[in-house]
Amino acid sequence: MDVRLQISMVFHLDKCIGCHTCSIACKNVWTDRKGAEYMWWNNVETKPGTGYPTAWEDQTKYKGGWEQKNGQPDLKMGGRVLRVLNIFHNPYLPKLDDYYEPWTYKYEDLFNAPEGADQPTARPISMVTGKYMNVEAGPNWDDDLGGSPIYAANDPNLEALTEEQRAELFEIERLVFFYLPRICNHCLNAACVAACPSGAIYKRGEDGIVLINQEVCRGWRMCVTACPYKKTFYNWSTGKSEKCILCFPRLETGQAPACFHSCVGRIRYLGALLYDADRLLDAMKVPDDKLVEAQRDLILDPFDREVIAEAMKNGIDEGAIEAAQRSPVYRYVKEWNLALPLHAEFRTLPMLFYVPPLLPVMAKSEDGLYDASNKELFSPIEKSRLPMEYMAKLFSGGNVDLVQYALKKQYAIRLFKRMETVGDIDHATVKRALEQVNTSEEEAEQIYRLTSLATMDERYVIPPSHREEAMQMLNDDTWAEKGEVGLGFRELPVRGA
DSSP states (O other): OOEEEEEEEEEEGGGOOOOOHHHHHHHHHHSOSTTOTTOOSSEEEEESSOTTTTTTTOHHHHOOSEEEETTEEEETTOOHHHHHHTSSOOTTSOOHHHHOOOEEEOTHHHHHOOOOSSOOOOOEEETTTOSBOOOOOOTTTTTTOTTOTTTGGGOGGGGGSOHHHHHHHTSGGGOOOEEEEEOOOOOTTOHHHHHOTTOOEEEOTTTOOEEEOTTTOOOOOHHHHHOTTOOEEEETTTTEEEEOOTTHHHHTTTOOOHHHHTOSSOOEEEEEEEEEGGGHHHHHSSOGGGHHHHHHHHBOOTTOHHHHHHHHHTTOOHHHHHHHHTOHHHIIIIISOOOEETTGGGOSOOSEEEEOOOOOBOOEEETTEEEOOOSSTTHHHHTBSSOHHHHHHHHSTTOHHHHHHHHHHHHHHHHHHHHHHTOOSOHHHHHHHHHHTTOOHHHHHHHHIIIIIOOHHHHBOOOOOOHHHHHHHHOSOGGGGTTOOTTSOSSOOOTTO
């Protein structure tokens, strides 16, 4: 058993209101600078929809992630020889049109325009060419257009649906959407790390955060292709690749990342997980519909004495183990089986998990009334407006049972609390619902409290970093690191360095 520690996240989609506050908080802190205009390390998409960059989930176009070849995982973008051949011409990179052409406005026209009959306006100008432009795309261009035949109909996840299901999905009575916030998944088996020819991308040993060394990066952009979530970006000004760093300078001082701290809906949870690195390869070899369960099996019980002993042998201190025991991520992912990884079939073992959203139920109009009543216990799940196959394509490698379980469990919790607060549901019905998802009333109360009433300290359980110990393992001369803070160096990255 090789016990490692990983900082992991859960996003509770049933609480996301799509306000984009997280995106703006991240933009203001990290990517509000030259060369990073088009970058959104945190973005919020509408599903069904094509996302940012356009159709990022379509790996026939972008060749991101891993695939099974002769029983072994291999990068979908090709082996080392092919990557060398593509080093000066990579056909699988997203283009500017796949992101969007960043723009600002010519605000001085508001103040300097000559007197006229009309109110002056600030026309958009390109941040690439500096010329006037027509805005035709943006990072959340299809925001709230879940029923749009232009955007939603091009969602790659609709491949999992039959023609009949697709036709039903876009009927006016069924129009539905939900929000999907995305950041780097800080994967256990990160494809970007494996693809980097310079060895610039690495996973920190002490907490599993994936970073790009700006002093080593040569800007080959293999990481941009390899990442199936398209969460590495190329900075045209510095000639380096960049990505979400999970605000590690904040984590090292016990503060939540900026996007977490600013989240209005309180949908974000952060905590530590212990996992067995010896079983990583085996977890990648299972069929797509077994990947989520294989990933869950990697996560170890932080209360198990044998796990604690092996963790301490690997240098994980008592404070970090105690943090793993209080981790909200462990509860949602492992104990309650409510949170699922996004696109497990990419086989990167992403460490950002999502609690799928409860969706409006299917109903019908009759005699001028919209009848949404149902007699069956879990009808709101089985008759939700988005087919379960679509949700399974997103969150469980196509395994419908896992998504249905997570949704039924959430619904059972709702019934339980409605019985307590409204009183229009009898106890026998609630008991039957909880039994069907193997949940007790005590656990239902715990899920409700962590979902609805949790304080910031309960949502963000940040283990002590002990960065000095990690540096001591890498470098005997720890005094050499003294005086370096933040990004670890004091000179701006430059092209060709």
